[in-house]
Amino acid sequence: MSGRLGNYALLLALLAAVLASFVYLGIDLGALLGGDSLSQMGQYAGGFLQPDFSPKHLHAILQGALETLAMSAIGTLLAAVLGLALALPAAGRLGWLALTGARLLLNALRAIPELVWAALVVLAAGLGPNAGTLALALHTSGVLGRLFAEALENAPKEPAEALRLGGSGQLAAFCYGTLPCVWPQLIAYALYRWENNIRMASVLGFVGAGGLGQMLHVSLSLFQEARAATVMLAMLLLVLAVDALSAWTRQRWVSA
């Protein structure tokens, strides 16, 4: 009985929180939906209904899409390298001091979203896809580092130990004893993050970090709705294609 009362209290609290949010933000839904503003929004939206399909613009979009793909691929690759470098200490292979330091660093890298990293890196490295690539690499290395560290911790120890007992060096034991056991998992994680990063790379341009996002931001800022509509279509296609491809590959290779 008290559990049920508690549930009602919880629901009431949630409702109160929702109401308080609307009041705090001062959103006037009536003004938003009533009269003038709706027709204004309709007019604005109407500009998007005639996408610009001129060959020149399409060529620019193709370039932007390729840039987005390249940013995500290179960013993920850099992140995989950096992540593996950080995963070794984070998996406790180099003593507890390195373990604590590496985990702290990984958490910090991961906790800050890609877009915030991009805004920071744009300050340091200037506008353009370079900044986007680095931002993706920074955030993703935090994510991959943690996943890689877990994979390394769970890897069977026997093969590496056998090699060590056979007289091989530490590096060789790692490369030929541990790495082959975790290799498929590391690649699966990296590919999964790449998929995420393609989606992310297409919007990083909003803070000036290149790719399709930058095109969209520029054309929206110049009120070129027709061009913006084409860029949005391209983004949508890119995201849907990546989704379909990853679903297909997963079905083909993972669940088999």
Next chain:
Amino acid sequence: MLKPVLRDPAALPRLALTLLALLLLWPGLRLSELNLAVLVERDNAANMGHFVAGFWPLAHDREFLQLLGRSILETLAIATAGMALALLLALPAALLASRALSLSAMHHGGRPAWWAQAGRWPVRGLLIVLRSVPEIVWALLFVRAVGLGPTAGVLAIAITYGGMLGKVYAEIFESVDPRPSRALLMAGSPRLAAFAYGVLPNAAAEMLSYTVYRWECAIRASVVMGFVGAGGLGQQIDLSLRLFAGGEVASMLLCFLALVLLADQLSRLLRARLL
């Protein structure tokens, strides 16, 4: 006596694979204009060093703290209000898109007739479009349409998360035991009643749990959306970044991390309570 083979027998194929990968990566490197050297160039490094050095001491004067408090509350409010609107959008859409309440399905062994299924596709397509366009793109569009400020953020969250919740709700409705709702429908109850008494009791816990999880994501998203001018903590971070006010950026980033951690804990608590 056997002589040890010191050469790695797999060296050649590995070398070939590496070369192939590099060959494939070359256009990528050109397109992404990757240049790590800019980070250590003297001017850039000095600028960045100066900026990062400004991180300490954290900004903590009274006025700034008040501003910080307001923007944190705003971020929370954007996420909550956005989720409320998303629910309003998601529930009807899920009811329309789900085949859990299909009348024609009952006579065809659980598979709805083709025309009924075709009628569901427009709703499903709409949901796909709503959730496939990233929330920050919606935010940018709404900033242009309704002006800078939290309203754009609320609408962007409502639309993207409405699309996500709608799809997931529809799937949850289909995944629960169909027998209670089928019995009700067979006995002649209207579809909404069959939903409320046949489907909802079994689906509510999972729906609530997913909604709370999405609320947690919405907090993160609303911070990020601030960078295009949709209000909240993100907008303040963007402003301080442009002013090169390192101390303020550091304080706000720390607050953001604390906020995400808190939301994570709260959502875990709520989900444990509700399930």
